[in-house]
Amino acid sequence: MFHEKAHVCVFVLFFVLMQEVTATSRHYVDRLFDPDPQKVLQGVIDMKNAVIGNNKQKANLIVLGAVPRLLYLLQQSSSSMELRTECAVVLGSLAMGTENNIKSLVDCHIIPALLQGLLSPDLVFIEACLRCLRTVFISPVTPVQLLYTDPTVIPHLMSLLSNSLRTQEYITQIFSHCCKTPEHQTILFNHGAIQNIAPLLISPSYKVRMQALKCFSVLAYENTQVSMTLVNVLVDGELLTQVFVKMMQRDQPIEMQLTAAKCLTYMCRASAIRTDDSCIVLKTLPCLVRMCSKEHLLEERVEGAETLAYLMEPDVELQRIASTTDHLVAMLADYFKYPSSVSAITDIKRVSRVSTVHFAVLQLDHDLKHAHELRQAAFKLYASLGSNDEEIRKKITETENMMDRIVSGLSESSIKVRLAAVRCLHSLSRSVQQLRTSFHDHAVWKPLMKLLQNAPDEVLVMASSTLCNLLLEFSPSKEPILESGVMELLCSLTQSDSPALRVNGIWALMNMAFQADQKVKVEIVRCLGTEQLFRLLSDPDTNVLMKTLGLLRNLLSQRAHIDQVMSSHGKQIMQAVTLILEAEHSIEVKEQTLCILVNIADGNTAKDLIMTNDDMLQKIKYYMGHSNVKLQLAATFCVSNLIWNEEDGSQERQDKLREMGFVDILHKLTQSSEPNLSDRAKTALQQYLA
Numbered sequence: 001m002f003h004e005k006a007h008v009c010v011f012v013l014f015f016v017l018m019q020e021v022t023a024t025s026r027h028y029v030d031r032l033f034d035p036d037p038q039k040v041l042q043g044v045i046d047m048k049n050a051v052i053g054n055n056k057q058k059a060n061l062i063v064l065g066a067v068p069r070l071l072y073l074l075q076q077s078s079s080s081m082e083l084r085t086e087c088a089v090v091l092g093s094l095a096m097g098t099e100n101n102i103k104s105l106v107d108c109h110i111i112p113a114l115l116q117g118l119l120s121p122d123l124v125f126i127e128a129c130l131r132c133l134r135t136v137f138i139s140p141v142t143p144v145q146l147l148y149t150d151p152t153v154i155p156h157l158m159s160l161l162s163n164s165l166r167t168q169e170y171i172t173q174i175f176s177h178c179c180k181t182p183e184h185q186t187i188l189f190n191h192g193a194i195q196n197i198a199p200l201l202i203s204p205s206y207k208v209r210m211q212a213l214k215c216f217s218v219l220a221y222e223n224t225q226v227s228m229t230l231v232n233v234l235v236d237g238e239l240l241t242q243v244f245v246k247m248m249q250r251d252q253p254i255e256m257q258l259t260a261a262k263c264l265t266y267m268c269r270a271s272a273i274r275t276d277d278s279c280i281v282l283k284t285l286p287c288l289v290r291m292c293s294k295e296h297l298l299e300e301r302v303e304g305a306e307t308l309a310y311l312m313e314p315d316v317e318l319q320r321i322a323s324t325t326d327h328l329v330a331m332l333a334d335y336f337k338y339p340s341s342v343s344a345i346t347d348i349k350r351v352s353r354v355s356t357v358h359f360a361v362l363q364l365d366h367d368l369k370h371a372h373e374l375r376q377a378a379f380k381l382y383a384s385l386g387s388n389d390e391e392i393r394k395k396i397t398e399t400e401n402m403m404d405r406i407v408s409g410l411s412e413s414s415i416k417v418r419l420a421a422v423r424c425l426h427s428l429s430r431s432v433q434q435l436r437t438s439f440h441d442h443a444v445w446k447p448l449m450k451l452l453q454n455a456p457d458e459v460l461v462m463a464s465s466t467l468c469n470l471l472l473e474f475s476p477s478k479e480p481i482l483e484s485g486v487m488e489l490l491c492s493l494t495q496s497d498s499p500a501l502r503v504n505g506i507w508a509l510m511n512m513a514f515q516a517d518q519k520v521k522v523e524i525v526r527c528l529g530t531e532q533l534f535r536l537l538s539d540p541d542t543n544v545l546m547k548t549l550g551l552l553r554n555l556l557s558q559r560a561h562i563d564q565v566m567s568s569h570g571k572q573i574m575q576a577v578t579l580i581l582e583a584e585h586s587i588e589v590k591e592q593t594l595c596i597l598v599n600i601a602d603g604n605t606a607k608d609l610i611m612t613n614d615d616m617l618q619k620i621k622y623y624m625g626h627s628n629v630k631l632q633l634a635a636t637f638c639v640s641n642l643i644w645n646e647e648d649g650s651q652e653r654q655d656k657l658r659e660m661g662f663v664d665i666l667h668k669l670t671q672s673s674e675p676n677l678s679d680r681a682k683t684a685l686q687q688y689l690a
Contacts, residue, residue, distance in 0.1 A: 024050075025060035032069045037080065040073070044086045051093050058097040067094065067108045075113055085125045088117065092132035095139070102139040110136060111146045115153055123163055130160075130170035137177050144178040154191045161196050165205045172197060172211035179218040189226055193219060198235050201243050206253075213247065213259045220266040227270035230263075241267070245279050248287045254300055258307070261287045265311040275315045285311065285318060289325045292381075294334055298370040301335070305377035309384035316388040323385055323392045333399050335378035338371040372414040379409060379420035383427040393431045403442045410447040415456065422451060422462045429469035440476040449484055457498055464493060464504035471511040482512065482520070491527045499541040506536060506547040513554035518564065521555050530569055537576045542586065549580075549592040553599060562603035570609045573600075574616065581619050587628050594623060594634035601641035610642065611653055617660060624665045629674050636669060636677065640684040654688060663688065 028050060031043030047066070051058050061067075073079050074087040091114075095105055110132075117129040136142050147153060157174070160167050175193065179185055193215070200212035219226045233240040246252075247260035264284045267273045273280060288311065291304025312318035322328055382402075386393040396402060406428075409421025425444060428434050439445075448470070451463050467486070470477040490512075493505025509524055516524075525533070536548040552573070556562045566573065573596075580593045597620065601607045610616055623635035639662055643654045657663070669681035 025057060025064055028061060029064045029066045029069070032066065032073065037083065041080065041083045041086065044070070044073070044083060044090055048086060048090045048093060051090065055097045055101075058094050058101055062094060062101055062104045067091070067105060067110070071108060071110060071113045074117060081120075081122050081125055084117070084120075085122070085128045088114070088125065088128035088132050092128065092135050095132060095135040099139060099141045102136060102141050105136060106142055106146075111142075112150075115150070118156060118160065123167075126160065127164065127166045127170070130167060130174070134170040134173050137174050144180055144184070147174070147178045148184065148187060154187060158191055158193070158196050161200075165203065165208055168200055168203065168208045169205065169211050172200065172208070172215045176211060176214040176218050179215075182223065185219055185221075185223050185226060188219060189223075189229070194226070194229055194233060198233050198240065201235055201240075201247075209247075210253075210256060210259070213244075213256065213263065217259055217262045217266065220263055220270065222266070222270065224270045224272070227267040227272035230267055231272045241273065241279055245283050248283055250290075254291070254296065257287055258291060258300060258303055261291075261304075262307050265307055268311060269314075275318055280311070281318070281321060285322055286325060289322060289328050292328065292331055293326070294331075298338075298374060302370065302373045302377045305332070305335070305381045309377075309381040313384045313387065319385050319387065319389055319392060323389070323395065329382075329385065329392075329395050329399055332378045332381055333402075335374040336401075336405050338374050372412065372417050375405075375409060375412070376414070376417045376420040379406070379417070379424040383420070383424040386424075386427045387430070390431055390433065393428050393434055397428060397434055397438045403438050403444070407442055407444060407447050410444075410451050415459065418451065418455075419459050419462060422448070422459060422466060426462055426466040426469070429466050432474060435469065435472065435475045435477070439470065443477075443480075445470055445477040445481050445484075449481070449486065452489060457501065460493075461498070461500045461504065464490075464501065464508065468504060468508045468511055471508050473511070473514050478512075487512075487523060487527045491529075491532070494528065494532060494536060499539075499544060502536070502539065502541065503543045503547055506544060506551055510547055510551040510554055513551055515557070516554075518561050521561055521565070524551075525555065525565070525569070530572060534572055534576050537580065542589065545580075545585075545589060546592060549589070549596060553592065553596050556596060556599040556603075556606075559603055562599060563605045566600060566603060566606035566609060570606065574609055574613060578616065578619070581623075587630060590623075591630045591634050594620075594631060594638060598634060598637045598641060601638045604647070607642055607653075610638075611656065617657070621660065621662060621665065624662075624669065629672075629677055632669065632672075633674075633677050633680060636666070636680045636684060639666070640680060640687070643684065643687045645687045650687070658688070 028043065028047045031046070032040060034040050034043065047061065051061065070087045070091055074084050074091070076084075079087075091105065091110060094101055095110075114129045114133045114136075118126055120126060120129075137144065137147065157171050161171055162168075175188060175197075179188060197212050197215050200208050201216075203209050203212070216230065220230060230240050235243050241264065244260040244263050248257045248264075250257075252260075261284050264273065264279060265288075268275060268277075268280050268284070275281075285308070288304050288308035291300055292308065294301075296304070308322065312322055382396050386396050406421050406425050409417055410425070412418050412421065425448070429439065445467075448463055448466060452460065452467070455463060467481070467490075469475070470481060472478070487509075490505045490508045493501045494509075496502050496505070509528065513521055513524055533548070533552075536544060537552075539545050539548065555565055577593055577596060581590060585593075597610065597616075601610055610620075620635045620638050623631045624639070626632055626635070639657065643650060643657060663685070666681045666685050670678050670685065672678040672681070
């Protein structure tokens, strides 16, 4: 009974307080409409003091309609400059509340009003407008495109950069947060972002230097034009790259070291800096490895690992250097120890700001919150490290519980962790040794198959790429995967709208068909369906076409298999081959197509489909005289198979090809400067002499 009364009292008290807050809020809003300008100004100042740090008050004022009135007062030329400035300050404070607050402000068209305010000659007012704009734009709920709607805005912001340290800080921060696409990069670049922002890197203000640096990192990301321009920029007589190198020195704040390393990383990935340049090998890479150590905060370790993974992703030499720097492979194992109360407490002791039990709890929450980000970063970095070098892969798999961690990662609740784990698995699956040992011992195909069920496309692409490697003929996982009913899944991938998924589906089937028994081949053709197979042979994506030709080539190997497939589907296959040889395709596509003819010509009965097709024989003859040696060799190989002496009907075939002029061409090819081609032509001619 006592508890019930207590609850009622609390509710009544809360209700009374709510009424008081709402009444107070209404009072603030009412004062904005006072006819006395001085009272309006005082009301805005009082409102400013009331909303600081009070999200409830901010929300009430927004609901009660304060924003439209504040914006009206801000835009009125009759309002005093002091009133307009105070309105901008209050709006900036309201923007520091919740995401719902930001949405309400944007819906009230705060951005155009503030941008208009930047045309004022009053610097204090401009700074207040910019501060508010900065707060609005750094919110993830604000559409950044609103900055680019009016083409006069960006050049005007550039012109304001020189006005004060505050304008420099706010504008560069706005640019950093609103540069999300290549189009945004181009707009900023074309309006002089580089020459206007570069001098700010040596500003006396740390905040300005930092925001300018962040701005360059987003401008350079995957942008060759910006990166190529940056390498030639001078700042106070010094190359920009050297300015970035100085910013990475250990005596600089960690945030600055990391962002400077990002700039150089992005410039390197855009080929503006060579991967063997000393600023990359001796400065950027060691700086990023250093960021991965446990003495840094969790966010720093995540950012350091992900940037390092991106830096060395395409370069085997950087991967080798990184793998031997500061025991990086072993260091990353520590990323998997979160969440854990022991590691959390260690972090708490390390951070000097910790002084209360309350903060210790916050720190523990912090560890739990970032645990998946750490694992994701570690998997990404392991994937990058092991993408080329066998020794590094071996070192990774031998790291304590590594394969178990990857297998666990494949079923994590976080989609990002699952994607990073499968990316790591894919990287390691390029190793014959690992496929035969670690992958087999840990039966990684089981969680991989589970991951392939109803996964988002980006996970599906990486998982199916890994599956392609597990289906190679020397992989012990191939048999159990086949028995698990994977074929239906792979055939369904070939019908995807995504070219990457179609490639992987057909690639996996190609690997499955390599040196397979007839039962498997028949099942592939049945499951895929001849219509889909021939649809893939006219796929607009060259990679899909190449892998489909590879599948067909693997299906048409071993004489009994060749004859069986061609007896069922010979007409369609010959039609498809004709279409490809007649169409505009690359040398690689045509070579692969001629190789299919080579296989058909090796069949006992299948070769008749070529011999009775004069149009096809003329095509083979044409390619024997082609300017490309690969095509000549494939066509000559085909002829060699057709006229082979030891097979029934060889004399009739030899006579027909002699009549069509093939022997004359073979004589010419024996004089080729290409030894493989001349040898193959000689071997073919010997069939006539035997």
